[in-house]
Amino acid sequence: MSFELTILGSGAALPTGKRNPAAQYVNCNERHILIDCGEGTQNQLRRFGIKIQKIRHILISHLHGDHFFGLAGLLSTMNLLGRTQGVTLYAPPLLKDIIELQLKASGFYYQFKVDFVPLEMTSMQKIMEDKLIEIHAFPMKHRIPTYGFVIREKPRERPILGEELRQDGVSLQAVPFFRKGIDYKDEKGKLFRAEDYTLAPKKARSYAYCSDTAYYEPLIECVKESDLLYHEATFIERHKDRAKSTLHSTAMEAAHIAQKAGVGKLILGHISSRYENTDPHLSEAKSVFENTLVVEDGMSFEI
Amino acid sequence: MSFELTILGSGAALPTGKRNPAAQYVNCNERHILIDCGEGTQNQLRRFGIKIQKIRHILISHLHGDHFFGLAGLLSTMNLLGRTQGVTLYAPPLLKDIIELQLKASGFYYQFKVDFVPLEMTSMQKIMEDKLIEIHAFPMKHRIPTYGFVIREKPRERPILGEELRQDGVSLQAVPFFRKGIDYKDEKGKLFRAEDYTLAPKKARSYAYCSDTAYYEPLIECVKESDLLYHEATFIERHKDRAKSTLHSTAMEAAHIAQKAGVGKLILGHISSRYENTDPHLSEAKSVFENTLVVEDGMSFEI
Numbered sequence: 139m140s141f142e143l144t145i146l147g148s149g150a151a152l153p154t155g156k157r158n159p160a161a162q163y164v165n166c167n168e169r170h171i172l173i174d175c176g177e178g179t180q181n182q183l184r185r186f187g188i189k190i191q192k193i194r195h196i197l198i199s200h201l202h203g204d205h206f207f208g209l210a211g212l213l214s215t216m217n218l219l220g221r222t223q224g225v226t227l228y229a230p231p232l233l234k235d236i237i238e239l240q241l242k243a244s245g246f247y248y249q250f251k252v253d254f255v256p257l258e259m260t261s262m263q264k265i266m267e268d269k270l271i272e273i274h275a276f277p278m279k280h281r282i283p284t285y286g287f288v289i290r291e292k293p294r295e296r297p298i299l300g301e302e303l304r305q306d307g308v309s310l311q312a313v314p315f316f317r318k319g320i321d322y323k324d325e326k327g328k329l330f331r332a333e334d335y336t337l338a339p340k341k342a343r344s345y346a347y348c349s350d351t352a353y354y355e356p357l358i359e360c361v362k363e364s365d366l367l368y369h370e371a372t373f374i375e376r377h378k379d380r381a382k383s384t385l386h387s388t389a390m391e392a393a394h395i396a397q398k399a400g401v402g403k404l405i406l407g408h409i410s411s412r413y414e415n416t417d418p419h420l421s422e423a424k425s426v427f428e429n430t431l432v433v434e435d436g437m438s439f440e441i
Numbered sequence: 442m443s444f445e446l447t448i449l450g451s452g453a454a455l456p457t458g459k460r461n462p463a464a465q466y467v468n469c470n471e472r473h474i475l476i477d478c479g480e481g482t483q484n485q486l487r488r489f490g491i492k493i494q495k496i497r498h499i500l501i502s503h504l505h506g507d508h509f510f511g512l513a514g515l516l517s518t519m520n521l522l523g524r525t526q527g528v529t530l531y532a533p534p535l536l537k538d539i540i541e542l543q544l545k546a547s548g549f550y551y552q553f554k555v556d557f558v559p560l561e562m563t564s565m566q567k568i569m570e571d572k573l574i575e576i577h578a579f580p581m582k583h584r585i586p587t588y589g590f591v592i593r594e595k596p597r598e599r600p601i602l603g604e605e606l607r608q609d610g611v612s613l614q615a616v617p618f619f620r621k622g623i624d625y626k627d628e629k630g631k632l633f634r635a636e637d638y639t640l641a642p643k644k645a646r647s648y649a650y651c652s653d654t655a656y657y658e659p660l661i662e663c664v665k666e667s668d669l670l671y672h673e674a675t676f677i678e679r680h681k682d683r684a685k686s687t688l689h690s691t692a693m694e695a696a697h698i699a700q701k702a703g704v705g706k707l708i709l710g711h712i713s714s715r716y717e718n719t720d721p722h723l724s725e726a727k728s729v730f731e732n733t734l735v736v737e738d739g740m741s742f743e744i
Contacts, residue, residue, distance in 0.1 A: 152521050153514075155487065177514040178481050184458065201546035203517045211456075211480040211510045217453050232546040239542055243504035243535040245585045282548045 139270070140165040141291065141343050141441040143366065145407065145433045146182040150372050150386075151204045152411040153177070154258060159204035159433055160349060160408060163188050166289050166441075169268040171195045173287060173347050179208035180215050181259040186436055191221055194265060197273070198229035198257075200284035206233065208361045210240050224251035228265050228275065230283055231256040244338075248305040257285045262360050279350035280385045282335070286333035286351065288361060290344040296336035303335050343441050346401070349408045352381070355389035358399045366441050368433070370408035374418045379412075389419040404430040405439065442470040442573070444594065444646050444744040446669065448736045449485040451710040453680065454507045455690075456480070460712060461738055463652060465671070466491050469592050469744075474498045475515075476590060477651050482511035483518050489739055494524055498569060500576070501532035501560075502652060503587035504708050509536065513543050520551045524719035524743040527554035531568050533586055534559040560588045565663050579663040581654035583688045589654065589663060593647040599639035637716050646744050649704070652711045655684070656694035661702045669744050671736070672706040673711035677721045680713075692722035696729035706741065707733040 140438040142165045149157030159176025163183065163429050172179070183190050190212070198206050206229070206339040216225070227233070234254045239248060255265055262276035274288045295317040303312075308330050312322035316332045319339075323329050346361035349370035369392035381388050389406055396404035404427050406419055413419070416432040423430040445468045452460030456675070462479025466486065475482070475493040486493050488667050493515070500511050504695045528576040530536070537557045544550055558568055566580035606615075611633050615625035619635045622642075624648070626632050649664035652673035672695035676684040684691050692709055699707035707730050709722055716722070719735040726733040 152518060153484065155484075177511065178484060181456065181458075181481060201543075202515055202549070203543065203547060207510070207514045207517075208480065210506055214506045214510075215455060229544070232542070236539070236542055239535070239539055240504075240506065241532070243539060243585075244506060248504070291474060313624075 139291075141166050141345070142441045143345060143441060144188065145435055145437045146179055146186065147174075147406040148433045148435050149176075149204070150408050150410045151202065153204070156435070157405065157411070158182055158411060159207070160339070161208065162197075162347065163193075164345060167196065167291060169271050171197065171266070171273070171289060173197045173208075174199055174205040174349070175209040175212055176204045177207040177211075180212045181434065183212075183230060190216060191223070194225060195273070196221070196227045196229075197226060197275075197287050197351075198227070198233060198346070199286070200280060200282055201230050201232060201236075202252065202282065205350075209233075210237060213237070213244070213248060213252070217250065219244070221248075221250045224253060224288075226253040226255060228255045228257055228268070228273075230285075231258065232262070258283070259285070269427040274360075276357070278348060278357060279354040280350050282350065284350055286348040286357065286360060288344055288346045288364060289370060291342040293342045293382055294339040296339045299335050299337065306330070308335065317338050324394055340399055345441050348395070350386060351384040353387050353394070355395075355398075358394055361395070361399045361401060363373045363400050365402040366405065366439060367396050367399065367403070368405050368407060369395055371406035371423065371432070372408050372410045374413070374416070375422055389423040390426055393423035393430060398432070402429070405433050407432065407433045442584065442594075444648070445489065446470050446648060446671075446744060447489055448710065448738055448740045449482055449489065450479050451712060451736045451738050452479075452507070453711050453713045454505065455714040456507070457714045459738070460714070461485055462510070463502075463711060464511065465650065466496075467586045467592055469648070470594060472497065472571070472574050474500065474576070474592060476500045477502055477508040477511075477652070478512040478515055479507045480510040480514075485738065486515075493519060494522060494526070496731075497526070499528060499530045499532075500528070500578075500590050500650075501536060502589070502650070503583060503585055504533050504535060504584070505653070508653075512536075513540060516551060516555070517539070518552065520549070524551075524553045527556060528568065529556040529558060529569070530720070531558045531560055531576075533588075534561065536606070544653045562588070570664040577724060579660070579664075580628070580661060581651060582657040583653045587653055589649065589651040589660060591647055591649045591664060591667065594645040596645045596738070597642040599635065599642045602638050602640065609633070611638065625699060641716045648744050651691060651698070655688040656690050656697070658698075658701075660698055664698070664702045664704060666703050668705040669708065669742060670699050670706070671708050671710060672698055674709035674722055674726065674735070675711050675717070679721070680724055692735075693729055696726035696733060699733070700730040708736050709733065710736045
C-alpha cells in the first residue's frame with residue numbers, strides 16, 4: 139500500500155516565483171487527502187500531475203489566507219468538471235460561512251456534497267477513521283486557532299505462519315483472531331497463542347503536519363514517533379524575535395520538536411520569502427536533528 | 442501620455458496551463474487600474490513585471506469566482522509589502538461582505554484604506570473622474586449582476602498657435618479659454634475666436650471591457666467608437682446553444698457589437714478551456730469585423 143506526500147506549496151504568506159503558498163497532497167492507502175489550499179493550489183495539482191477529482195478529504199489548518207485562498211477555486215473547478223462524489227472538509231468553523239457567502243454571491247451551487255467537520259478541539263482528537271487510515275487533529279500555538287494533523291495507517295495485521303498452523307492442526311477459525319494478535323481456544327478448550335502462529339506486524343506508518351505554529355512543546359506528544367514530520371520553519375535563529383512576535387518557528391525550534399518526538403525524518407517548509415537560500419535553515423536544524431531536509435514545491439516523499 | 446493594456450488572464454471559468462482566469466491591467470495616463478482579479482492574478486502581475494503597489498483602482502465586473510478569487514490574496518500581499526496608500530474597489534455590493542468576513546476569520550486588518558464603490562446601476566454611469574481620466578460602468582446581460590467598463594481620457598486641450606497670437610496682439614489671458622475651445626472678448630469688447638488661435642485637439646482615447654455577457658445590443662451605445670474593445674468570446678457559433686444557456690457570447694456576436702459600435706479594434710478573450718485552437722474564433726469574428734485579434738496572457742496593447 140502506498141503512503142506518499144507531495145509538496146504543492148512550501149512558501150509563507152508572500153508567495154514567490156519559486157514557492158507557492160501552503161498546500162500538500164497525501165495518498166495514504168488510496169485515501170486522497172489535501173492539506174491546506176493556498177492560492178494557486180489547483181494549478182500546482184495540475185502541474186504535478188495529480189488528479190483533482192481523486193481528492194476526497196481536505197484539511198485546512200487555519201484561516202490565514204495563504205492556507206485557504208485556493209479552496210473556493212478548487213471546489214469550483216471540481217464542480218465544473220462534473221464531480222458528483224462528495225468531499226469532506228475539516229476546517230475552523232468560519233470557513234463554512236466564507237464558502238457559503240461566495241456561493242450565494244455567485245448564484246452557483248455545487249453538484250456534489252461538501253460535508254463540513256468543524257475543528258474546535260482543545261486536545262488531540264480523531265477526526266476521520268475508516269478501515270485503512272485515521273486522521274487526528276490537535277491545536278497548535280498561532281495568532282488564530284490553528285490545528286496540526288497526523289495521518290496514520292490503521293495498525294497492520296500479523297502475517298500468519300501457515301506451515302506451523304497446519305503442523306499443529308489448528309482450526310482455520312483461529313486465523314482472524316491470530317491476525318489481530320488474539321489467542322484462540324478450540325472446542326476442546328485447548329489454547330493456541332497468536333504469537334506462536336504469526337509474525338510481528340509491519341509498523342503502521344504515520345505522517346504529521348505542523349504549520350503554522352510557534353515552538354510548542356505539547357506538539358511533541360501529538361507527533362510522537364511519526365515516520366515523517368513536516369514542521370514550519372518560517373524563520374532561522376537570526377530572526378528569532380520575528381518568529382516570536384508572529385508566532386512562527388525557527389528551523390532550530392522545529393528540529394527540537396522532531397528530536398524530542400523521536401520522529402523518523404523532519405522536513406521543513408513555510409519558508410519566509412526573505413530567504414533565497416535555505417542552507418542556514420538546514421544547518422541549524424541538522425545541528426539538533428540530523429535527518430532533516432528543506433522542501434521545495436514538487437518534492438515527493440514515500441513514507 | 443501612455444494608455445496601455447496588459448492581458449493577465451484570458452481564460453474562462455476553468456483555468457488551463459495556458460490561460461489564467463480573468464484579469465487585466467490598464468495604465469491610463471499614469472492611473473493604474475486592475476480589471477477583474479481571478480485566482481493567481483498576483484502571480485501574473487509578477488510574471489509580467491507589473492508593480493503591484495502601483496495599482497490604485499480595482500474594477501470587479503461580477504462575482505463569479507473566475508473574476509475575483511485572486512482579490513483577497515492580492516490585497517493581503519499589498520498589505521504584507523507595507524502598503525499605506527489606499528485602494529478604491531468598484532464591485533457588486535456582496536464583495537465587501539466577502540472581504541470583511543475573510544479579514545475577520547484571519548484576524549488581520551489592512552494597514553491601508555479600501556474605499557468601496559458599490560456597482561448597482563441600471564444604466565451607464567460615471568464611477569470615477571479626475572483631471573486626466575474617467576471610468577464609466579454599465580450593466581450587461583449575464584446570470585448575475587455584471588458590469589462592463591469604459592476607461593476614457595479626459596477631452597484633450599486644443600494646442601495654442603503662439604505665432605498667430607503674437608501677430609494679432611491677443612492678451613495671454615485668452616490662452617486658458619482658447620485651450621478649452623472658448624472664445625475670448627478683451628477689455629475693449631473685441632472678440633477673438635478660439636478656432637483661429639488653436640489646432641483641433643487630439644482625440645481622447647478610450648478602452649472598453651465587456652466580460653461576461655451574452656450578446657446584448659444596449660452595449661453598442663456604451664462602447665461606441667472606443668479605440669479598443671475587449672469583448673468576451675467564450676464560445677464559437679458551433680456552440681451557440683451553450684452560449685445562450687450560459688449567457689455568454691460567441692466570437693461572431695462580439696464582432697457584431699464591435700461593428701455596430703464602430704470601435705477601432707476588437708480583442709477577444711474569456712476563451713472556454715474546450716478550445717485549444719482559436720482560429721475558428723478569429724475567422725468567424727473577422728467575417729463581421731476585420732480588425733480583430735484573440736488575446737493570450739501577457740499580450741500588451743498601446744491604445
